């Protein structure tokens with residue numbers, strides 16, 4: 001027989017389970033840990049509020065930033081403008097930065113095309129991407145969207161849209177396991193995959 005939980009605790013468990021990788025057992029463990037540490041609970045409330053108030057996406061690249069102006073990467077004068085690396089999520093920027101193999105600019109799409117889940121062109125940052133590519137001084141667009149079927153579709157969609165652009169469209173070389181996200185790929189593999197990138201022909 002299942003013991004009914006207090007409603008507020010039940011709600012907490014439900015909310016926690018909406019997070020990636022958190023199932024019923026993990027949710028219960030997290031809730032128990034929070035309830036045992038009132039200081040931690042207060043700190044979490046403060047931190048979550050701060051994140052909600054402060055964090056926004058950079059108007060140029062879509063990476064996380066705070067306050068006015070561009071993000072730390074876009075406003076770094078030491079980064080070369082020659083290449084623009086298109087990634088799915090902000091966490092992919094961190095994965096590529098960790099590999100130390102890229103010093104250009106990024107463009108965070110916010111996902112990949114996935115019609116079955118209702119994600120279409122209008123839900124992603126494509127308009128900003130076309131604008132940046134056509135008005136910037138970039139010579140190359142590097143697609144680093146992962147290897148899922150949806151990522152493949154998105155890569156070819158971008159390559160088709162940029163077919164008449166003067167620059168090169170390339171993608172990460174093989175080495176990234178099929179179906180995996182960049183954040184799970186080790187920095188060495190990522191850096192090799194970036195160094196040996198291939199032109200994407202449509």
Ligand SMILES: [Zn+2]
Pocket residue numbers: 058059060061062063070071072073074075
């Ligand atoms: Zn930026």
